[in-house]
Amino acid sequence: MSLSRTLIVCSLLFCSLAHGQLATELLAKGFERPVWAGAPRSVKDKLWVMEQAGTVWILDLKTGQRSEKPFLKINEVVTRKGNEQGLLGLAFAPDFDKTGRYYVNYNKENGDTLIVRFVSKDGLTTNVESAEVILEYDQPFSNHNGGWLEFGPDGFLYIATGDGGSGNDPKNFAQDMSSPLGKVLRLDVSGEKGYKVPTTNPYVNDKDVHPLIVASGLRNPWRCSFDRKTGDFWIADVGQNHWEEINVINLKELSKKNFGWRLREGDIETPAKSVGGDSPSNHVEPVYVYKHGSGPTEGLSVTGGYVYRGSKILGFEGRYLFADYQNPRIWSFIMKGGKAEDFKDHTSELQPKSGRIALIPAFAEDASGELYLVDLSGAVYRIVKGKD
Numbered sequence: 001m002s003l004s005r006t007l008i009v010c011s012l013l014f015c016s017l018a019h020g021q022l023a024t025e026l027l028a029k030g031f032e033r034p035v036w037a038g039a040p041r042s043v044k045d046k047l048w049v050m051e052q053a054g055t056v057w058i059l060d061l062k063t064g065q066r067s068e069k070p071f072l073k074i075n076e077v078v079t080r081k082g083n084e085q086g087l088l089g090l091a092f093a094p095d096f097d098k099t100g101r102y103y104v105n106y107n108k109e110n111g112d113t114l115i116v117r118f119v120s121k122d123g124l125t126t127n128v129e130s131a132e133v134i135l136e137y138d139q140p141f142s143n144h145n146g147g148w149l150e151f152g153p154d155g156f157l158y159i160a161t162g163d164g165g166s167g168n169d170p171k172n173f174a175q176d177m178s179s180p181l182g183k184v185l186r187l188d189v190s191g192e193k194g195y196k197v198p199t200t201n202p203y204v205n206d207k208d209v210h211p212l213i214v215a216s217g218l219r220n221p222w223r224c225s226f227d228r229k230t231g232d233f234w235i236a237d238v239g240q241n242h243w244e245e246i247n248v249i250n251l252k253e254l255s256k257k258n259f260g261w262r263l264r265e266g267d268i269e270t271p272a273k274s275v276g277g278d279s280p281s282n283h284v285e286p287v288y289v290y291k292h293g294s295g296p297t298e299g300l301s302v303t304g305g306y307v308y309r310g311s312k313i314l315g316f317e318g319r320y321l322f323a324d325y326q327n328p329r330i331w332s333f334i335m336k337g338g339k340a341e342d343f344k345d346h347t348s349e350l351q352p353k354s355g356r357i358a359l360i361p362a363f364a365e366d367a368s369g370e371l372y373l374v375d376l377s378g379a380v381y382r383i384v385k386g387k388d
Contacts, residue, residue, distance in 0.1 A: 021316065022349040023386040027372065028064045029379040031057070033086075035147075037364035037374050040092035040102075043123070044367045049380060052086035054078035054106070058124065059380065061366065072118065072126045078106045081142055085111060088147025093189075094155060097123070103134065103157060103189070105149050111139045115149065115159065117189065134195050135187065135212075137180045141165025144220040144238075152186075152251055153231045156198055158214075159185040160221035160235060168240060169262040174217050175280070177209040182261065184215040184235075184254065202255040217259035217283065222325075223304030223362055226251070228369060229318075232335075236304025236322060237286075240265050244302040245286035246322065248335065258283045266291075288333060288340040290324075296345060297331070299324025303360050310369035313385045321346070321371060321383075323360040330360070330373075349386055352379070 028049075036050040037059075047059045049066070054075035058067040080086040089105035096102060100120040108114050115135040120126045139145055144162030152158050163174040163182035174182025188196040203209035220238040227234065233254060235247040243266025247259055258280040263270055266289040269279050290297050305322040319332040319342075330350045333340040350373060352358050358375040365371055373381040 021344075021386050022313065022346050023384050024350050024352055024373060024381040025384055026352070026354075027061070027380045027382045028059055028066060030066075031378045031380070033376055034374050034378065034380065035086070035361045035376065036089055037362060037372060037380060038090065038092075039364075039366045040096040041094070041367050042097035047364060047366055047372065047380070048090065049374070050087055050090055052088070053080060054087045056087075056090065061382075067124065069125055071120065071124065072104070072128070074104075074106070074128055074131075077108060079109050079111060080107070081111060084143045084145055088145060089149045091149045091151055091157060094151055103149060105147050105159065107139065107145060108136075111142055113137050113139055113145060113161075132193065134189060135159075135185075137161070139164060140171065146218075146221050148221060148224045150224070150226060152226055152233070153228075154251065155190065157187045157189050157195075158224075158233075159187070160218060160224050161185065162220040163218065163261065169219065172262065174219065174261045175258075175263065177203070177206075177213060177216065180210050180212060182216060182218045183210070183213045184218070185210075185212040186214045187212060200255075215254050215257045215259065217257075217261050217263070217280065219261040219265075221304075222302065225304060225306045225365070227307040228309050228365075229307070232307070234304060234307065234320065235259070236302045237261070238301050239292070242266065242292055243268060243289050244292070244299060244324065246288040246302070246304070246320070246340070247284060247286050248320075249284055256282060259286075260284070287335065287338075288343075294327055296329070296347075297343075299327035299329060301325040303362065305363035306365045306371055308369070308371060310371065312370060313383070316385075319344075321363060323363070325360055328357050328360060350381075350383065352381060 033052040035052045045061045050056045055070045056072040085107040087106040091103045093101040117132045119130040144165040146162040149159045163169040173179045188198045197211045224235045231251045245266045260283045303323045307320045321332045323330045329347045333343045362374040371383040
């Protein structure tokens, strides 16, 4: 994703194929560049909201009030030398209610990425001295940091990394199996300190491959998610010049898969002369692509979302909701027989009616599976059933 403020607003911004199904309600505002929100499965009626500069707040879903004190504040160690750097992701340990452990992904002073474990003893605040660096990897450029991390249904910590930045992956990191960049990584962080390489990681015995790699070929995965019902793994990968893509694969089938970049962009093969190779034989085709432009199904920078598994929006069960950041449209589809079907445009329903267009760096899912929309300009909206 590019976190610039450039907007492309098409003349069809308020057309929709799903009149009345969804709506948004303003939950809270006043945040400074919020880029992520979420909650541990064990805590209902609360949402944690992350500001890019380094602060995390707890939001009460019943009152819309945020905590008086931040849950985490590490602005002094987080760098934002580029629009895409900062505090970018958070994952609660599955036993957060007992251990208070959680993990964040941020850029340090020189721009490199740190994965850090913190412990919150009261579930409301964090002593920053509890910080333990779990993993660090280089970021040669300021863009394409990825930033997403989350625990899978198997209990391991997953991290989706960008290709290191610049344009067209000049160092070919996404296909370089010795580099953690442009990959899906998997860690066992169940121990008291550090991490272990899971014995089920597919390259654990290959000395030429980074042992944490599970899958490869990503450009800039901007917001991934696990379907809490099926275990499917969804990846929204930001394209280069032409195509944005959505990938989905069952977690049990992820090992050794290649999502194609830089040999492929979307479902199109990149000219071999420009990247020095052919499409990988084990690549995974995206389930949905859209091209760059300003039309009703076009954009410039995909923002991944979630498969809806809540209970309050009847008829929306199983639909994958996602958006484009720079051409701020919002869509959904449902997977049937391995294909994306019943595509719908929800822009007119979910864009706030305040007259100001929301820039969407993330969606959020609460402990009950209900969904929220995060606006980079400072607001969080609840997604609800619309009025027919």
